[in-house]
Amino acid sequence: MARKNPSTWYLHSFKTDSSSPGMTIANLFLYSNTCDGATPDCAECVKLQLQCEKPNADYRFLIHSRQLPNSCEFATLSPCIVLTDVAPGLPTHSHRSSSYAAATGSRGSADLQLGQAARLSKLSPRAALEDPGISQFFSHYIRTIAPWYDLNDSTNTFGIIVTACALDFPVLFRAIIALSSSHWLKMVGSSQEIAFAFYAACVEDLLKALDNSPNFQGEYLAAACLLQLYEILNESIQGPPCHLLGAYSFLNTIHVDLSTWNLAQAGFWNYLREEITIGLASIQPVRIGKDFSHLRDMITCETIGDDMRANLITYILARLVNLYSAFNEARIKGDGHHWIDEHYADWTDLRADLTLWTENLPATFQAFSTAPKTGNIFPSEWLLKPWHVSALQYAATAEILLTLSSPELQNESSSRPIDLVQKLTIRICGIAFTNEDLAATLNGFGPLLFCGRYLTEVDHRTALETMLVNFGKPTGYPMEHNIKQLKDWWTQSSYG
Secondary structure, three states: OOOOOEEEEEEEEEEEOOOOOOEEEEEEEEEOOOOOOOOOHHHHHEEEEEEEEOOOOEEEEEEEEOOOHHHHHHOOOOOOOOOOOOOOOOOOOOOOOHHHHHHOOOOOHHHHHHHHHHHHHOOOOHHOOHHHHHHHHHHHHHHHHHHHOOOOOOOOOOHHHHHHOOOOOHHHOOOOOOOOHHHHHHHHHHHHHHHHHHHHHHHHHHHHHHHHHHOHHHHHHHHHHHHHHHHHHHHOOOOOOOEOOOHHHHHOOOOOOOOOOOOHHHHHHHHHHHHHHHHHHOOOOOOOOOHHHHHHHHHHOOOHHHHHHHHHHHHHHHHHHHHHHHHHHHHHHOOHHHHHHHHHHHHHHHHHHHHHHOOOOOHHHHHEOOOOOOOOOOOEEEEHHHHHHHHHHHHHHHHHHHOOOOOOHOOOOOOOHHHHHHHHHHHHHHHHHHHHHHHHHOOOHHHHHHHHOOOHHHHHHHHHHHHHHHHHHHHOOOOOOHHHHHHHHHOOOOOO
């Protein structure tokens, strides 16, 4: 009798969602980890005498995609949606190391460990935490992951509120374990059965919540934000971003009250920063989801904290990423001049917002020292808090985007202001190298990857490449493909 193979969700077909431009519905069916998708019998499963699982119903996931890939192209990517739903005792391949054993120090057969992962993902949070491995991952979230999400939050919402809520809110707990275990296991070089199982269980819960849960929207948004970073850290290094639109979907269904700090607002700013990272790295639009034009009134408010000022520049930058992305697309089509004429008012408004934000910065945003840091070939700026790091990097990136899409730049008689772009890029690099904060480091990948293209000196390029490699190690951020793209840009650039 053929044995069942551990199951993984693979793409079956795509179709465009006409009601949501730019969205695609992916139909996924359950196939084995080694299955090539052929029916009724796949060659690999026949060879291994394994039986593929094919359920009666398909599942639908929303994927944001500017270009519609075919199933063959997508199937070559590392699956970003993995369901490990197996029973204890299920045979698996012996070469796969155990994530459970890596966390607990225990030894056992791979099939037992894979079965434990699926079983643990279905337990209540408090019951799951009785397992040594799960408690290790939860602690890792508190110590390491939560500060990433509290980058621009002096109240530490993700470190305090999210952690406490997760103990009695399974969806949030599963998102925490999925991301934390994935990061922890990447650091120790182990396979990720635990992370896959908790990710799949959380995705299943979130899909149900989209239609049936009017309450706890802040908690669901926070869980979706955690899964979004999980997907960023685990995406194929050669494939286009294809992240689930969970955070975007929940963002569109809830009211975010910016007058009072709460979990929904904390989730919104984290969602937006993750979108900016993807948008800058791949030059694609940011899904903002809501119009917060009234935020401009907060820029001149003297009572808001520095962390909120960092959030305000986040919103300005998100809008500028969209402006530049649209301009860049028009420029490639040879329609840049016409586009600028139509969108000059938008450009002017964003220029005014950035100027107003800069003029209203308190003295705490100034570097407390510019003493050179050992090994830093860029100018050093020592800043007080991580949100000062993120805010000033975002402000410099916003200035670069305004410069690159400025009406003056389109005038052929004007000289390209590459010197200003380089100066701002060098400052972004210097701030990143000087201030050793893991949350700010992760947040800085977007600005570094986009603005780093405009470095012209070999020493600066080499230093940035080394910095990105070193930063990628503790964060788990997939750097190989991003660095390759950066080096390809330098090779093709006319500025070097």
